[in-house]
Amino acid sequence: MSLKFILLGLLDQPRSGYDIKQIFEGTLKNFWNAELSQIYPLLSKLEREGYLESDLVDSSHGPRRRIYHRLAQAETELFDWLASEPDMPVARIGYLAQMFFMEKVSPKQRCGFLHRLRERFEQQHRFLSGLTAQYPLEDFEQNTPSQDDPQASSERYLARVLTMHHGVLRLKALIDWCDLCLCWFDRLPKNS
Amino acid sequence: MSLKFILLGLLDQPRSGYDIKQIFEGTLKNFWNAELSQIYPLLSKLEREGYLESDLVDSSHGPRRRIYHRLAQAETELFDWLASEPDMPVARIGYLAQMFFMEKVSPKQRCGFLHRLRERFEQQHRFLSGLTAQYPLEDFEQNTPSQDDPQASSERYLARVLTMHHGVLRLKALIDWCDLCLCWFDRLPKNS
DNA sequence: GCTCATTATATCAATAGTTATATAGTCATG
DNA sequence: CATGACTATATAACTATTGATATAATGAGC
Numbered sequence A, B: 001m002s003l004k005f006i007l008l009g010l011l012d013q014p015r016s017g018y019d020i021k022q023i024f025e026g027t028l029k030n031f032w033n034a035e036l037s038q039i040y041p042l043l044s045k046l047e048r049e050g051y052l053e054s055d056l057v058d059s060s061h062g063p064r065r066r067i068y069h070r071l072a073q074a075e076t077e078l079f080d081w082l083a084s085e086p087d088m089p090v091a092r093i094g095y096l097a098q099m100f101f102m103e104k105v106s107p108k109q110r111c112g113f114l115h116r117l118r119e120r121f122e123q124q125h126r127f128l129s130g131l132t133a134q135y136p137l138e139d140f141e142q143n144t145p146s147q148d149d150p151q152a153s154s155e156r157y158l159a160r161v162l163t164m165h166h167g168v169l170r171l172k173a174l175i176d177w178c179d180l181c182l183c184w185f186d187r188l189p190k191n192s
Numbered sequence C: 001g002c003t004c005a006t007t008a009t010a011t012c013a014a015t016a017g018t019t020a021t022a023t024a025g026t027c028a029t030g
Numbered sequence D: 001c002a003t004g005a006c007t008a009t010a011t012a013a014c015t016a017t018t019g020a021t022a023t024a025a026t027g028a029g030c
Helices: A002-010 A017-025 A036-048 A072-083 A094-100 A107-133 A158-187 B002-010 B017-025 B036-048 B072-083 B094-100 B107-133 B158-187
Strands: A052-057 A065-070 B052-057 B065-070
Touching: A002 A017, A002 A036, A002 A072, A002 B094, A017 A036, A017 A065, A036 A052, A036 A065, A072 B107, A094 A107, A094 B002, A094 B158, A107 A158, A107 B072, A158 B094, A158 B158, B002 B017, B002 B036, B002 B072, B017 B036, B017 B065, B036 B052, B036 B065, B094 B107, B107 B158
Parallel strands: none
Antiparallel strands: A052 A065, B052 B065
16 A cells, blocks of 8 residues: 555656656665556556546657656645554565574575575665765754755655665664574584 | 465474464564465465375364375475575565655654654564563573473474564664654754 | 354455566667 | 667556455353
């Protein structure tokens, strides 16, 4: 259900489905993803339901673009969604499912698995740390955030920068967890 | 795809679909969930495909139970799954999507949202901390884990106890993140 | 004897998400 | 002028998950 509200939220300015996909590939991929094959049908459904309107606009770089903008009903439901309870995800963590059965395999294979997992977390952590470094929290204390900074278009919003910090803290904890696992698997008596 | 392997993995001893659902409600809900309406059809599909066999067994407390046990093919594919790359979940975190648009609402509403979120994390953290306290990591250093402890049936496995620690560390980081958000929203100039 | 909780299996409809494929215009490279 | 990369929209087929409902046996409390 969240995808509907993410699309409505992103249409604070007119955008096409393709534009929205670019945003998913960037800032949003930290907490959501959607394919074009999910975005296009949902946009046209939301138009049929009276949340959006669209215009066809010629493009200088390809076929005509369908640009959506949101209507009053979209605003109303967006506010309702933001006022509702925090949407807690149903945990579905594939690598933990594998971990749950790891006792079945050799100590060597177990450690290989955890090292590969740790490396993935490290990569993501490095990427997000670099990104947050571009938007120091201290900048939000001043009354006038630096309008002249071209990068600060939508990342000017404190709430959005804080979603990046979520990833940084979460990934740091997961790297520590990998180290904890490797440490205790190492202490395990050899015969198991 | 993971659900298939979770079912095959849990059938290291004969169980019914109902039994498996009980396990999801317990230890597994930390990293996966499945409804009976997903478990029953998948079990019968896995039987048709030659991974499982089942027997109908009379119950003293209700209708006949269909007890599944796994076959050789299941073992093979389980090992392949454990030897494959860590299954990284596609991030889909509803409350972060809400957070991303939180700049739209009042400071008071924002803080209310974060306090409710923090309370949920606290609850889960308390639950998992209590659970892990029952299975101290130090017990796994001894060569003979305490067989006489009736609780230590399947939680005797170090890998399974470590999946619980994953939740503890993750939730601790998320509580810290809520505090960070509350702290910085508070420092924000009043006019925004 | 009735109701309710628990045990137990099964199916259906609907929603959500993934993968593959078709179509088409523009632009750069060789 | 053919090929590939990028922009752009759209749909079909499939898999995964959720929510609702039907059925039925047992035991406890009233």
